[in-house]
Amino acid sequence: MARAEVEGLSLGYRLGWRFRYIATSVFGPAQLGTAEDPQQKLLRERQRRVERIRAEKVARTDG
Numbered sequence: 001m002a003r004a005e006v007e008g009l010s011l012g013y014r015l016g017w018r019f020r021y022i023a024t025s026v027f028g029p030a031q032l033g034t035a036e037d038p039q040q041k042l043l044r045e046r047q048r049r050v051e052r053i054r055a056e057k058v059a060r061t062d063g
Contacts, residue, residue: 008053009046017046 009017024038034040 007050008057009050013049017042 021039021042024042028038032038
């Protein structure tokens with residue numbers, strides 16, 4: 001059974017995402033609001049992607 005945070009995400013995407021997340025931690029700006037924070041943007045992007053994949057999976061099983 002897939003864990004919720006990696007459900008439907010390929011290994012390549014997860015590795016690339018982790019690299020970008022760490023890179024923004026090291027090389028990113030010092031302080032930004034939540035809306036502009038690159039790490040928060042990555043987290044939101046990943047959450048949207050997981051939700052889209054779940055919706056597609058439900059549509060396939062229902063349809």
